[in-house]
Amino acid sequence: MTAFMPVTLRFCDNKTMLVSSMAEAATALGQRWPDKTSPGYVEAARLVALAVDGTCCQRIAFDAFTKAARQQNMLVARPKSRARAWLDAVVSP
Template sequence: MMPPFKAVIFRTTRDYKLPITTLYDVERAMGMSWPDKSADSYRSAACILEQAKLGWCSPRAAFEAFVLAAREQGRIVECRRLKDRVARELASIEPEAIRPERTTSSFGLRRRVRAATPVPARARPY
Protein backbone atom coordinates (compact mmCIF):
# COMPACT_ATOMS: atom_id res chain seq x y z
CA MET A 1 0.00 0.00 0.00
CA MET A 2 1.40 3.37 -0.98
CA PRO A 3 1.27 6.28 1.45
CA PRO A 4 -1.19 9.02 0.48
CA PHE A 5 1.49 11.73 0.40
CA LYS A 6 5.06 11.90 -0.80
CA ALA A 7 7.09 11.47 2.37
CA VAL A 8 8.84 14.42 3.97
CA ILE A 9 11.17 14.16 6.93
CA PHE A 10 10.16 16.27 9.93
CA ARG A 11 12.89 17.17 12.41
CA THR A 12 11.79 17.84 15.97
CA THR A 13 13.41 20.45 18.19
CA ARG A 14 15.26 17.58 19.91
CA ASP A 15 16.65 16.57 16.50
CA TYR A 16 14.59 13.41 16.03
CA LYS A 17 13.64 12.74 12.43
CA LEU A 18 10.17 11.43 11.59
CA PRO A 19 8.83 10.50 8.15
CA ILE A 20 5.48 12.18 7.51
CA THR A 21 3.31 10.31 5.01
CA THR A 22 -0.25 10.37 6.39
CA LEU A 23 -2.65 12.79 8.02
CA TYR A 24 -2.13 10.92 11.30
CA ASP A 25 1.63 11.65 11.04
CA VAL A 26 0.84 15.32 10.41
CA GLU A 27 -1.34 15.44 13.52
CA ARG A 28 1.36 13.75 15.59
CA ALA A 29 4.04 16.17 14.33
CA MET A 30 1.83 19.20 14.96
CA GLY A 31 1.52 18.13 18.60
CA MET A 32 5.27 18.00 19.12
CA SER A 33 7.42 20.93 20.17
CA TRP A 34 8.05 23.62 17.55
CA PRO A 35 10.24 26.70 17.72
CA ASP A 36 7.23 29.05 17.38
CA LYS A 37 3.71 27.68 17.76
CA SER A 38 2.31 31.21 17.67
CA ALA A 39 3.43 31.75 14.06
CA ASP A 40 0.63 32.41 11.58
CA SER A 41 1.63 29.52 9.33
CA TYR A 42 1.59 27.06 12.26
CA ARG A 43 -1.81 28.23 13.50
CA SER A 44 -3.20 28.13 9.98
CA ALA A 45 -1.87 24.58 9.47
CA ALA A 46 -3.42 23.48 12.78
CA CYS A 47 -6.79 24.97 11.75
CA ILE A 48 -6.70 23.31 8.32
CA LEU A 49 -5.73 20.02 9.96
CA GLU A 50 -8.82 20.17 12.19
CA GLN A 51 -11.02 20.97 9.18
CA ALA A 52 -9.52 18.02 7.26
CA LYS A 53 -10.18 15.66 10.18
CA LEU A 54 -13.84 16.79 10.18
CA GLY A 55 -14.06 16.36 6.41
CA TRP A 56 -14.44 20.04 5.56
CA CYS A 57 -11.31 20.19 3.42
CA SER A 58 -9.00 17.73 1.73
CA PRO A 59 -6.20 15.95 3.56
CA ARG A 60 -3.87 17.19 0.81
CA ALA A 61 -4.55 20.81 1.85
CA ALA A 62 -3.73 19.97 5.47
CA PHE A 63 -0.54 18.21 4.44
CA GLU A 64 0.58 21.12 2.25
CA ALA A 65 -0.18 23.64 5.03
CA PHE A 66 1.85 21.52 7.45
CA VAL A 67 4.81 21.32 5.04
CA LEU A 68 4.67 25.09 4.49
CA ALA A 69 4.67 25.81 8.24
CA ALA A 70 7.39 23.26 8.97
CA ARG A 71 9.60 24.50 6.14
CA GLU A 72 9.16 28.10 7.33
CA GLN A 73 10.46 27.10 10.77
CA GLY A 74 13.27 24.92 9.43
CA ARG A 75 11.70 21.63 10.51
CA ILE A 76 11.77 19.85 7.14
CA VAL A 77 14.92 17.91 6.30
CA GLU A 78 15.71 18.35 2.64
CA CYS A 79 16.68 14.97 1.25
CA ARG A 80 19.43 15.03 -1.29
CA ARG A 81 18.96 13.05 -4.40
CA LEU A 82 20.62 9.68 -4.62
CA LYS A 83 22.86 10.68 -7.52
CA ASP A 84 24.17 13.66 -5.51
CA ARG A 85 25.12 11.31 -2.68
CA VAL A 86 26.76 8.86 -5.08
CA ALA A 87 28.69 11.66 -6.78
CA ARG A 88 29.91 12.92 -3.42
CA GLU A 89 31.03 9.42 -2.43
CA LEU A 90 32.85 8.90 -5.72
CA ALA A 91 34.57 12.27 -5.44
CA SER A 92 35.87 11.37 -1.98
CA ILE A 93 37.67 8.24 -3.17
CA GLU A 94 41.43 8.73 -3.11
CA PRO A 95 43.35 7.46 -6.16
CA GLU A 96 45.67 5.59 -3.81
CA ALA A 97 42.68 3.65 -2.47
CA ILE A 98 42.13 1.98 -5.82
CA ARG A 99 44.01 -1.29 -5.93
CA PRO A 100 45.48 -1.82 -9.42
CA GLU A 101 46.07 -5.56 -8.82
CA ARG A 102 42.33 -6.12 -8.68
CA THR A 103 41.28 -6.43 -12.26
CA THR A 104 38.86 -8.60 -14.12
CA SER A 105 41.53 -11.31 -14.30
CA SER A 106 41.31 -11.78 -10.54
CA PHE A 107 37.68 -12.76 -10.93
CA GLY A 108 38.29 -15.64 -13.33
CA LEU A 109 37.67 -13.68 -16.50
CA ARG A 110 41.27 -13.87 -17.67
CA ARG A 111 41.82 -14.56 -21.33
CA ARG A 112 44.10 -17.33 -22.28
CA VAL A 113 46.65 -16.24 -24.83
CA ARG A 114 48.39 -18.96 -26.76
CA ALA A 115 51.99 -18.47 -27.61
CA ALA A 116 52.36 -18.00 -31.32
CA THR A 117 54.64 -20.81 -32.43
CA PRO A 118 55.69 -20.51 -36.02
CA VAL A 119 54.91 -23.50 -38.17
CA PRO A 120 57.99 -24.65 -40.10
CA ALA A 121 57.87 -23.93 -43.83
CA ARG A 122 58.36 -27.60 -44.75
CA ALA A 123 55.40 -28.73 -42.70
CA ARG A 124 52.94 -26.45 -44.48
CA PRO A 125 50.61 -28.27 -46.79
CA TYR A 126 50.27 -26.80 -50.32
Protein backbone atom coordinates in the same frame (compact mmCIF):
# COMPACT_ATOMS: atom_id res chain seq x y z
CA MET B 1 1.28 3.47 -0.54
CA THR B 2 1.17 6.79 1.25
CA ALA B 3 -1.28 9.56 0.50
CA PHE B 4 1.46 12.18 0.03
CA MET B 5 5.15 12.32 -0.78
CA PRO B 6 6.78 11.79 2.62
CA VAL B 7 8.56 14.68 4.31
CA THR B 8 11.00 14.35 7.17
CA LEU B 9 10.87 16.88 10.00
CA ARG B 10 13.46 17.61 12.67
CA PHE B 11 11.90 18.95 15.87
CA CYS B 12 13.43 21.19 18.54
CA ASP B 13 14.44 18.19 20.64
CA ASN B 14 16.42 16.88 17.60
CA LYS B 15 14.00 14.00 17.00
CA THR B 16 12.96 13.30 13.43
CA MET B 17 9.67 12.06 12.03
CA LEU B 18 8.60 10.92 8.58
CA VAL B 19 5.17 12.36 7.73
CA SER B 20 3.06 11.14 4.81
CA SER B 21 -0.56 11.20 6.01
CA MET B 22 -3.02 13.40 7.84
CA ALA B 23 -2.83 11.26 10.98
CA GLU B 24 0.96 11.59 11.02
CA ALA B 25 0.71 15.34 10.37
CA ALA B 26 -1.66 15.69 13.34
CA THR B 27 0.82 13.76 15.51
CA ALA B 28 3.73 15.88 14.26
CA LEU B 29 1.87 19.09 15.11
CA GLY B 30 1.80 17.91 18.73
CA GLN B 31 5.60 17.62 18.88
CA ARG B 32 8.09 20.37 19.80
CA TRP B 33 8.05 23.12 17.17
CA PRO B 34 10.17 26.29 17.35
CA ASP B 35 7.12 28.59 17.36
CA LYS B 36 3.63 27.19 17.83
CA THR B 37 2.20 30.72 17.80
CA SER B 38 3.31 31.56 14.25
CA PRO B 39 0.46 32.19 11.80
CA GLY B 40 1.66 29.37 9.52
CA TYR B 41 1.61 26.81 12.32
CA VAL B 42 -1.80 27.94 13.59
CA GLU B 43 -3.29 27.74 10.08
CA ALA B 44 -1.71 24.33 9.45
CA ALA B 45 -3.05 22.99 12.76
CA ARG B 46 -6.54 24.27 11.91
CA LEU B 47 -6.53 22.79 8.41
CA VAL B 48 -5.10 19.43 9.51
CA ALA B 49 -7.79 19.16 12.20
CA LEU B 50 -10.46 19.92 9.60
CA ALA B 51 -8.96 17.37 7.19
CA VAL B 52 -8.94 14.70 9.89
CA ASP B 53 -12.63 15.50 10.51
CA GLY B 54 -13.27 15.24 6.77
CA THR B 55 -14.39 18.83 6.21
CA CYS B 56 -11.24 20.05 4.42
CA CYS B 57 -9.32 18.79 1.42
CA GLN B 58 -6.36 16.73 2.62
CA ARG B 59 -4.04 18.12 -0.09
CA ILE B 60 -4.66 21.71 1.06
CA ALA B 61 -4.03 20.74 4.70
CA PHE B 62 -0.85 18.82 3.89
CA ASP B 63 0.48 21.69 1.79
CA ALA B 64 -0.18 24.11 4.68
CA PHE B 65 1.58 21.68 7.02
CA THR B 66 4.70 21.44 4.85
CA LYS B 67 4.68 25.21 4.33
CA ALA B 68 4.63 25.77 8.11
CA ALA B 69 7.48 23.29 8.58
CA ARG B 70 9.49 24.99 5.82
CA GLN B 71 8.93 28.43 7.38
CA GLN B 72 10.36 27.15 10.67
CA ASN B 73 13.30 25.39 8.96
CA MET B 74 12.20 21.95 10.11
CA LEU B 75 12.29 20.08 6.79
CA VAL B 76 15.18 17.67 6.43
CA ALA B 77 16.60 17.66 2.91
CA ARG B 78 16.77 14.19 1.45
CA PRO B 79 19.43 13.28 -1.09
CA LYS B 80 18.17 12.21 -4.49
CA SER B 81 17.96 8.49 -5.05
CA ARG B 82 20.09 6.85 -7.72
CA ALA B 83 17.01 6.21 -9.82
CA ARG B 84 15.95 9.86 -9.61
CA ALA B 85 19.45 11.04 -10.56
CA TRP B 86 19.47 8.60 -13.48
CA LEU B 87 16.07 9.79 -14.72
CA ASP B 88 17.15 13.44 -14.42
CA ALA B 89 20.24 12.64 -16.52
CA VAL B 90 18.13 10.89 -19.18
CA VAL B 91 15.63 13.74 -19.43
CA SER B 92 18.14 16.62 -19.48
CA PRO B 93 19.52 17.67 -22.88
